[in-house]
Amino acid sequence: MIPPAFDYHAPQTLEEALSLLDEYGDDAKILSGGHSLIPMMKLRLAQPEHIVDINALTELEYIREENGVIYIGGLTREVALEESDIIHARLPLVSEVLPLIADPQVRNLATIGGNLAHGDPGNDHPAVMLALGATIVAQGPEGKRSIHINDFFEDFYMTALEPEEILTEIQIPVPPQGSGGSYKKLERKVGDYAVAGVAAQVTVDGSGACTSAGLALTNVHYIPFKVTDGEDVLVGSKLDKEAIEKAAGIASEQCDPSNDLRGSVEYKRAMVLELTRRALRDAANQARG
Amino acid sequence: MKTKEITVHVNGTPHTKEVSTRLLLVHFIRDDLDMTGTHIGCDTSNCGACTILLDGKSIKSCTVLAVQADGKQVTTIEGMANGAQFHPIQEGFHEEHGLQCGFCTPGMIMRAAELLEKNPNPTEEEIRWGISGNLCRCTGYQNIVKAIQYAAEKMSTEAETA
Ligand SMILES: Cc1cc2nc3c(=O)[nH]c(=O)nc-3n(C[C@H](O)[C@H](O)[C@H](O)COP(=O)(O)OP(=O)(O)OC[C@H]3O[C@@H](n4cnc5c(N)ncnc54)[C@H](O)[C@@H]3O)c2cc1C
């Protein structure tokens, strides 16, 4: 399979990339890791007239910690996250998801920015970022703007990004003392997209009461699904069996999976129920220390 | 412009060609350069048969455009042996019966090359995760793992004596 023909642009600076995107608008597609875009082009699900390859913009590849926030450049490769001490020390939830995304060759090229910008409910980073309350920074012809992750996923494969914007940074608040996070993914085979995935992130106070909770699901809804009602049940609880059971029940009832090669609706709901229990139990145990 | 002149350094030799922008790197290697050691199994980034090294990193060349390799170093299976002398990973596959039909072998070897570069003494589990993006249709994983273990041992002994 060969992608349809296109004009290829390889800007060397961010300004150049932004001006190309401004010029071609909807007719252009950004190419970063290419591991979602090129397969879609082969299948003619995407047929851009212009490809703007941003791989030369290495200034967008970084992982930094400053004043309680982790800053990740939009072009940062999965492999760089996997090899980052900051990520392992500060964001156990992210470290847990990385080896579950695709395979080593794909992770050598695929970027976290592309993973989020693609808006694919089957990708794993979106649920993790929803659970962590990340902020997305987009840069366009008029400058930078910040988008809270809760407002980022708008529709099936549709995000809040404009065609002329580049996702330049992801900002993740470092979870405070007494936090824990876990990602549980059921896959048919290693490297596959999730049958269902659950990201959980919680914080408890000295008495063991939950002060904040993030809960989000992969591949069981038309967009990455934040289980707000489940989070509300968890906050204020002791993260005991009863609260976890209730939140898991809400997750499995409120998601809206489709019947496909990865399983039936009932099966996926049952898996969400169990994976949510496990993710919350592990996150809670970590948070209690 | 739907075509572009690119220079790709393949196994140390620069190749300059005018290519269609939509040409996939694997087709550039196989069809334009006539180096057919790199295989195409699935064409959907799943099987790893097309794995090569791009600037030292193992990637699936069916999901990279040839224009993306402009100015870069590519290593294919043809670049592994030193004349008539097998690379230790090739020797491992030979000694440990790491191949049956051989279709997955070039991809397995190129993936193992980066794996051992980053982690010269991998555990069996690390090897298995490390080749999780490579499928062997003959299901010869047991001996593929042994072949990589053989290479790891040989390469670390060579490194010690060097
Ligand atoms: C075999 C295989 C298995 C996979 N398994 C998984 C999995 O288990 N879990 C998972 O999460 N993912 C999986 N993926 C997807 C992989 O992680 C993708 O690479 C990722 O979704 C997209 O990142 P990319 O950098 O490759 O983006 P690209 O493919 O380059 O781009 C994807 C989309 O985002 C846009 N885009 C890219 N970068 C930016 C940016 N900085 N700003 C604005 N827009 C941008 C592009 O225009 C395009 O529309 C798999 C892919 C393959 C091939």
Ligand code: FES
């Ligand atoms: S041919 Fe490239 S991964 Fe299968």
Ligand code: FES
């Ligand atoms: S040896 Fe036949 S596919 Fe692996």
